[in-house]
Amino acid sequence: MSDPFLQVKDLRVQFPTEDGVVSAVDGVDFAVAKNKVLAIVGESGSGKSVTSQAIMGLINRKTAKVTGEIRLDGEELLTARPEQVRSLRGKRMAMIFQDPLSSLHPFYSIGKQLVEAVNVHQDVSRSAAMQQARDMLDRVGIPNPDRRLKDYPHNLSGGMRQRVMIAMALLNNPELLIADEPTTALDVTVQAQIINLLRDLQREFGTAIILITHDLGVVADMADDVVVMYGGRVVERGSIDDIYYRPEMPYTWGLLGSVPRMDAGRNERLQPIPGQPPSLIRLPKGCVFRPRCAYHELVPGNRCDTERPDLLPVTPEHAVRCHLDPAQRREIAAERLGVATADPAMEDK
Amino acid sequence: MTAVDESNTSVVARRADALLRVEQVQKYFPITGGGLLKRKVGDVKAVESISFDVVPGETLGVVGESGCGKSTAGRTVMKLLDPTGGKIEFEGRDITHLSRKEMVPLRREMQMIFQDPYSSLNPRHTVGSIISAPFKVQGVKPTRGVQAEVQDLMARVGLNPEHYNRYPNEFSGGQRQRIGIARAIALRPKLIVCDEPVSALDVSIQAQVVNLLEDLQDEFRLAYIFIAHDLSVVRHISDRIAVMYLGRIMELAESERIYKAPLHPYTHALTSAVPLPDPRAERSRERILLHGDLPSPINPPSGCVFRTRCPKAQDRCAQEIPVLRELAPGHYGACHFPEERHLI
Numbered sequence: 281m282s283d284p285f286l287q288v289k290d291l292r293v294q295f296p297t298e299d300g301v302v303s304a305v306d307g308v309d310f311a312v313a314k315n316k317v318l319a320i321v322g323e324s325g326s327g328k329s330v331t332s333q334a335i336m337g338l339i340n341r342k343t344a345k346v347t348g349e350i351r352l353d354g355e356e357l358l359t360a361r362p363e364q365v366r367s368l369r370g371k372r373m374a375m376i377f378q379d380p381l382s383s384l385h386p387f388y389s390i391g392k393q394l395v396e397a398v399n400v401h402q403d404v405s406r407s408a409a410m411q412q413a414r415d416m417l418d419r420v421g422i423p424n425p426d427r428r429l430k431d432y433p434h435n436l437s438g439g440m441r442q443r444v445m446i447a448m449a450l451l452n453n454p455e456l457l458i459a460d461e462p463t464t465a466l467d468v469t470v471q472a473q474i475i476n477l478l479r480d481l482q483r484e485f486g487t488a489i490i491l492i493t494h495d496l497g498v499v500a501d502m503a504d505d506v507v508v509m510y511g512g513r514v515v516e517r518g519s520i521d522d523i524y525y526r527p528e529m530p531y532t533w534g535l536l537g538s539v540p541r542m543d544a545g546r547n548e549r550l551q552p553i554p555g556q557p558p559s560l561i562r563l564p565k566g567c568v569f570r571p572r573c574a575y576h577e578l579v580p581g582n583r584c585d586t587e588r589p590d591l592l593p594v595t596p597e598h599a600v601r602c603h604l605d606p607a608q609r610r611e612i613a614a615e616r617l618g619v620a621t622a623d624p625a626m627e628d629k
Numbered sequence: 630m631t632a633v634d635e636s637n638t639s640v641v642a643r644r645a646d647a648l649l650r651v652e653q654v655q656k657y658f659p660i661t662g663g664g665l666l667k668r669k670v671g672d673v674k675a676v677e678s679i680s681f682d683v684v685p686g687e688t689l690g691v692v693g694e695s696g697c698g699k700s701t702a703g704r705t706v707m708k709l710l711d712p713t714g715g716k717i718e719f720e721g722r723d724i725t726h727l728s729r730k731e732m733v734p735l736r737r738e739m740q741m742i743f744q745d746p747y748s749s750l751n752p753r754h755t756v757g758s759i760i761s762a763p764f765k766v767q768g769v770k771p772t773r774g775v776q777a778e779v780q781d782l783m784a785r786v787g788l789n790p791e792h793y794n795r796y797p798n799e800f801s802g803g804q805r806q807r808i809g810i811a812r813a814i815a816l817r818p819k820l821i822v823c824d825e826p827v828s829a830l831d832v833s834i835q836a837q838v839v840n841l842l843e844d845l846q847d848e849f850r851l852a853y854i855f856i857a858h859d860l861s862v863v864r865h866i867s868d869r870i871a872v873m874y875l876g877r878i879m880e881l882a883e884s885e886r887i888y889k890a891p892l893h894p895y896t897h898a899l900t901s902a903v904p905l906p907d908p909r910a911e912r913s914r915e916r917i918l919l920h921g922d923l924p925s926p927i928n929p930p931s932g933c934v935f936r937t938r939c940p941k942a943q944d945r946c947a948q949e950i951p952v953l954r955e956l957a958p959g960h961y962g963a964c965h966f967p968e969e970r971h972l973i
């Protein structure tokens with residue numbers, strides 16, 4: 281792999297609360313290269329958004345403890361001065377959120393907000409900034425951009441607002457784009473338009489994209505690599521084909537078994553994960569997934585109860601956090617996911 | 630007199646054993662102008678004309694984009710909203726014009742489950758009193774007592790019966806949805822309208838709830854109307870699917886046919902837009918992108934309501950409303966130029 285554009289190492293974020301310390305992110309490692317899409321998947325509360333906020337420097341360091349390493353193009357961000365991170369934000373890295381209203385101000389016109397976003401990083405005239413704003417609205421597929429510049433957020437449909445937010449994020453051609461559930465609130469038809477748009481923009485600008493979502497269809501459609509998070513940590517990491525066709529971690533199996541597959545018979549029963557996601561305050565001592573895992577008995581010596589598994593490589597790209605013996609994992613995966621894992625990948629190798 | 634009398638735009642054959650039968654049902658919401666007189670200035674035509682039926686033990690899925698009228702349709706056929714036009718029959722009886730009071734006994738037979746497990750439960754009532762509410766409303770006294778009955782129900786839906794006296798905020802989203810389900814099945818209804826019952830839940834919890842709904846269906850021979858915008862979940866759970874667009878049914882057929890051999894251009898676009906959890910399939914898939922937004926239900930397009938976004942639209946589509954009619958046995962479509970396409 282070429283040098284990653286973003287490298288995250290052993291990232292930890294702790295929030296002290298009345299009930300105790302919330303370890304929202306607890307040892308997260310991954311990397312994203314230019315021109316690639318890395319998806320982060322996991323249930324709500326697994327630490328996806330906190331991870332992205334940490335990268336963007338949006339976590340209040342007075343109330344939360346953030347440790348580890350975040351390197352953007354080699355530059356360490358966690359130890360950088362806040363002004364330095366602020367100047368990178370919106371310019372070299374930008375973020376789009378699930379709820380566009382959270383990042384669009386209701387009282388200012390779209391045009392005014394976009395112009396402001398240009399002027400934070402570029403010393404250009406108002407009319408030049410307005411021209412950039414107009415062109416970007418056009419690029420993201422908003423009809424009548426001149427008229428839309430005068431509109432307010434509430435005049436636009438959900439899909440249209442999402443596009444305005446994407447336009448705002450892309451104004452300064454960021455090299456890293458973090459999209460946190462960018463299509464979750466949208467209809468599939470609009471979602472397809474937005475995915476297409478992100479793909480076109482990536483082709484043009486070579487952006488590195490981190491896509492956060494719980495929709496395994498969207499991931500299959502867009503991602504090159506996948507990070508699976510559970511209870512604040514990465515439990516499996518690999519190429520898209522590793523995760524969908526050669527998954528080795530019981531939680532990943534559970535996720536894949538929970539979504540209806542189009543290739544399976546309609547009446548095939550779903551295989552949900554029993555129980556609920558963990559509280560991040562008092563995590564179990566051994567494996568975080570232990571309370572919901574059907575396979576812990578296969579690990580000798582009760583290690584699932586007493587010992588945190590490490591994230592260990594299976595291949596250079598594929599890493600798994602589980603005490604099970606790798607050969608045994610592969611056997612179970614083949615059995616559980618049936619045809620889906622019966623290695624279509626091998627055919628074209 | 631209602632507008633549907635003028636144009637018979639959806640026709641669905643009568644099935645003898647239909648539990649619920651809906652004929653050209655319409656629901657308008659009046660828009661009133663400002664000023665003292667509050668004169669009516671127009672209508673939101675949330676449901677223009679829908680026809681379908683449901684037989685015992687069957688699941689009818691309802692899909693379509695946000696605002697197309699799915700929830701309004703569900704609430705109208707349940708008679709939680711008064712229909713503007715059309716006819717609703719339950720077990721062969723015309724219930725279109727029954728009053729709220731006359732509907733009370735029928736509520737034992739038809740129930741509803743909502744999307745938001747947070748707002749659909751009263752936060753000040755215990756789980757026990759929430760689940761037993763239907764007994765009170767119907768004046769039903771379970772032989773073994775209310776508490777024992779409710780605790781059975783709780784166990785049946787996977788809740789701990791000892792949590793009888795807890796409040797909704799002590800439960801997770803998935804558990805609250807189970808509370809809603811326990812309440813809905815308390816009186817052993819024949820039909821449950823589920824409006825986005827799993828949309829707010831994480832995938833692993835979604836699968837738990839979907840399995841529970843399937844088990845209850847088998848056990849009690851329940852019929853479901855399952856409204857959702859997640860097409861893969863709808864396909865999984867439904868026997869037949871109705872695809873809605875701007876207050877009308879565009880296509881109605883067996884689940885597999887909707888996915889494998891859809892005839893309507895809107896269904897083509899909708900099913901092709903759903904990303905599959907299978908990267909290999911995704912790499913080779915054809916996607917039909919729709920352009921523009923959903924038109925306003927206040928001023929829907931003339932002729933075929935889909936024509937402003939339809940890649941196949943022709944002159945005739947602007948002039949003539951396509952009638953929902955049987956194109957192949959049991960397969961209904963509302964299009965002047967239907968054509969089978971394989972997209973998955």
Ligand SMILES: Nc1ncnc2c1ncn2[C@@H]1O[C@H](COP(=O)(O)OP(=O)(O)OP(=O)(O)O)[C@@H](O)[C@H]1O
Pocket residue numbers: 658673674675693694695696697698699700701702858926
């Ligand atoms: N009480 C009401 N008064 C006026 N208009 C309404 C009312 N309820 C719904 N509508 C309108 O009717 C149309 C259909 O709404 P409905 O809620 O049935 O859509 P839906 O298909 O369930 O959408 P979603 O997927 O977002 O839940 C929309 O245009 C909506 O704004």
Ligand SMILES: Nc1ncnc2c1ncn2[C@@H]1O[C@H](COP(=O)(O)OP(=O)(O)O)[C@@H](O)[C@H]1O
Pocket residue numbers: 295297302303304322323324325326327328329330331560
């Ligand atoms: N400011 C905060 N204070 C305390 N806890 C927080 C804060 N922000 C997030 N958390 C907790 O951190 C965990 C991870 O949250 P988040 O990253 O938002 O999850 P998700 O994977 O759904 O995006 C959750 O348990 C959340 O409640």
Ligand code: SF4
Pocket residue numbers: 529530531567568569570573574575576579584589601602603604
């Ligand atoms: S380490 Fe043990 S409990 Fe954790 S996922 Fe592996 S088998 Fe299950």
Ligand code: SF4
Pocket residue numbers: 893894895933934935936937939940941942943946951963964965966967
């Ligand atoms: S009737 Fe015409 S506009 Fe409507 S779906 Fe068919 S081809 Fe398209």
Ligand SMILES: [Mg+2]
Pocket residue numbers: 328329330460
């Ligand atoms: Mg989040």
Ligand SMILES: [Mg+2]
Pocket residue numbers: 699700701
């Ligand atoms: Mg709705």
